[in-house]
Amino acid sequence: MKKLLLTLFFLSIFTAAYSQxxxxxxxxxxxxxxxxxxxxxxxxxxxxxxxxxxxxxxxxxxxxxxxxxxxxxxxxxxxxxxxxxxxxxxxxxxxxxxxxxxxxxxxxxxxxxxxxxxxxxxxxxxxxxxxxxxxxxxxxxxxxxxxxxxxxxxxxxxxxxxxxxxxxxxxxxxxxxxxxxxxxxxxxxxxxxxxxxxxxxxxxxxxxxxxxxxxxxxxxxxxxxxxxxxxxxxxxxxxxxxxxxxxxxxxxxxxxxxxxxxxxxxxxxxxxxxxxxxxxxxxxxxxxxxxxxxxxxxxxxxxxxxxxxxxxxxxxxxxxxxxxxxxxxxxxxxxxxxxxxxxxxxxxxxxxxxxxxxxxxxxxxxxxxxxxxxxxxxxxxxxxxNLLPSPIFELDAEDSFIIYPNPASNNFSIRLKSELKDAKLEIVNVIGEKLYSFNLKNKEERFNANLQPGIYFVRVGENEEYFYRKLIIQ
The missing domain is CATH 2.130.10.10 (YVTN repeat-like/Quinoprotein amine dehydrogenase)
Known part of the structure; x- marks a missing residue:
């Protein structure tokens, strides 16, 4: 079952993506x-x-x-x-x-x-x-x-x-x-x-x-x-x-x-x-x-x-x-x-x-x-x-995705823990700007996004409903 954790999510990561x-x-x-x-x-x-x-x-x-x-x-x-x-x-x-x-x-x-x-x-x-x-x-x-x-x-x-x-x-x-x-x-x-x-x-x-x-x-x-x-x-x-x-x-x-x-x-x-x-x-x-x-x-x-x-x-x-x-x-x-x-x-x-x-x-x-x-x-x-992002959900273990390694030096992998049709992955910075967008073809894929060191957010989803994870680039 999906559980809305918008407030707790932001408290746990101290920063968030915004939408103007x-x-x-x-x-x-x-x-x-x-x-x-x-x-x-x-x-x-x-x-x-x-x-x-x-x-x-x-x-x-x-x-x-x-x-x-x-x-x-x-x-x-x-x-x-x-x-x-x-x-x-x-x-x-x-x-x-x-x-x-x-x-x-x-x-x-x-x-x-x-x-x-x-x-x-x-x-x-x-x-x-x-x-x-x-x-x-x-x-x-x-x-x-x-x-x-x-x-x-x-x-x-x-x-x-x-x-x-x-x-x-x-x-x-x-x-x-x-x-x-x-x-x-x-x-x-x-x-x-x-x-x-x-x-x-x-x-x-x-x-x-x-x-x-x-x-x-x-x-x-x-x-x-x-x-x-x-x-x-x-x-x-x-x-x-x-x-x-x-x-x-x-x-x-x-x-x-x-x-x-x-x-x-x-x-x-x-x-x-x-x-x-x-x-x-x-x-x-x-x-x-x-x-x-x-x-x-x-x-x-x-x-x-x-x-x-x-x-x-x-x-x-x-x-x-x-x-x-x-x-x-x-x-x-x-x-x-x-x-x-x-x-x-x-x-x-x-x-x-x-x-x-x-x-x-x-x-x-x-x-x-x-x-x-x-x-x-x-x-x-x-x-x-100035709006907070679309609702962010914490998924049960069988529904979530993971990023590894995290922190990463630029090369990292995404592994989905559930099937998503037409899944899309996007990377945004802390002011909400979309930097990269990919269509996910497999449950596990590797990326080299060429990002500067800092905090980013990876969102994965379909039908405009996204699930967010923080990504740290060293």
Whole structure:
């Protein structure tokens, strides 16, 4: 009798083959989500009913409008809203960087509102809506020359916190900020700090806020340019506590993401580029004092944007470039990697910009697709699932097959212990890629698979029902 041992099987071998499935991949070009010549959306959150929240902007030669939308679980748009803002001096450029579902099941969005005409000024722009996207209130906070609100955090008491950067219109000094609003939009405080990045991230860790960013500075003594990733700690009232940096004298740093891990450390993804245009993508885990716990190179293509998030089970999901996706364990070791190109590479450009983990095995990844003729861009959203293999069975002794020798140096034999009609043997690696496939003609056969040293899985079966055994090549 066959006995299902999926869980015990994986516990016994410590690793497994995975199968990646794309549930959908949608290019929204020509749909209601393509609002102008250049339309940008990023996946931000889920709605109370489990649909997906997007925020971004739509721009053309006359200006830019902020935009936000909700799509259903299959990616179909349910509603989309955008608005151009006009004042006495003309149309403003408005865009959203981020959106968040709030405790009242509505949404809040943040970004910037700018006019580069006669006024040449900007404001931190915040919009609060109900669950259907209808505006409840908006806030333009502090006029300045240049800046943006990047990220939102809502505390358990429903207060709203924002971080970003601003350039003072009088002193011309760039600063990062931490802004707190009540749930009704009242400004409770605005704290400013020396600039740590043009794009800032906000984390709540152990009753403190961590603001992270990347920037460059010139050493006054040597006149040498240094690049750094900085972490500023504040208390919950925004009072400065400490600042720590990771300094790099060789590479310019472009942040991809900064996020919190379950053990109250920080996950950072970035691209680095030197003066010769060479570089790499990097993933690192640091503590709140910016001490490196581990670091790893993801790709040697430094032009790829990269985002990374911790999953509920402690593993790490990484997306970069034109939809390369990896899952790694908490130490940064690769579990699987896959290129979900979906033909998006056929366009002038295609890049990821955000991701959202729905659970340990289902993920949303958003990005943009660029066109060269005519020039423009459209949003793209992909939903993928990381699946365990088809059910794995432990057979009774008379039904099983054996591999010998195991471990092997490359030559090994397979002996079936029962008759299988149209039996097929396949060898897969630990990320589920099929390397070899053979039709078994005899109950015992010998193979030379020419495999590199490592762990593989041999599966034997018929009618798409396979039985797995681990194979070690020395």
């Amino acid at each position: 499935q794309k549930i959908f991949g949608i290019n929204y070009n020509g749909s209601v989500l393509t609002l102008n010549r250049h339309t940008f959306f990023r996946i931000c959150d889920t709605t109370h009913s489990g649909n997906y929240l997007l925020a971004g902007s739509a721009s053309g030669h006359l200006g830019s409008s902020y935009a936000y939308a909700v799509v259903d679980k299959n990616g179909a748009p349910l509603w989309v809203k955008d608005s151009a803002i006009f004042t006495s001096i003309g149309k403003h450029w408005a865009s959203f960087s981020y959106g968040l579902r709030t405790h009242d099941h509505g949404f809040v969005f943040c970004g910037s509102l700018s006019n580069f005409g006669t006024a040449n000024e900007s404001a931190i722009f915040i919009l609060k809506t109900d669950s259907s996207g209808n505006e409840l209130w908006r806030k333009n906070v502090q006029q300045f020359q240049l800046g943006n609100a990047d990220v939102i955090y809502q505390s358990p008491d429903s207060s709203l916190y924002f971080t970003g950067f601003r350039r003072d219109s009088i002193s011309n000094i760039l600063n990062s900020f931490l802004l707190k609003l009540s749930n009704s939009g009242d400004v409770l405080f605005m704290r400013q700090f020396p600039l740590i990045g043009i794009e800032n991230y906000l984390l709540s860790i152990e009753n403190k806020f961590i603001i992270g960013g990347a920037t460059s500075y010139i050493d006054s003594a040597t006149q040498k340019i240094y690049n750094k990733i900085s972490l500023i700690s504040t208390d919950t009232s925004g009072n400065f506590l400490s600042s720590h940096s990771l300094i790099d004298s060789t590479y310019t740093i472009y942040l991809g993401s900064i996020s919190k891990t379950a053990d109250n450390n920080i996950l950072i993804s970035c691209s680095k580029q030197d003066s010769t245009q060479q570089g790499f993508l990097q993933l690192m885990k640091v503590d709140t004092a910016a001490n490196i716990i581990w670091t790893d190179t993801i790709s040697t293509n430094q032009y790829y944007p990269i985002v990374a998030r911790e999953l509920p089970n402690g593993n790490i999901l990484i997306a970069y470039g034109d939809y390369y996706v990896e899952e790694r364990n908490s130490l940064g070791d690769t579990i699987w990697t896959y290129h979900f190109d979906d033909n998006v590479s056929n366009f002038a450009s295609s890049t990821v910009n955000s991701m959202l983990a729905l659970d340990n095995s289902t993920f949303l990844i958003s990005g943009r697709i660029g066109y060269s003729s005519p020039s423009g861009s459209s949003p793209y959203l992909m939903k993928i699932s």
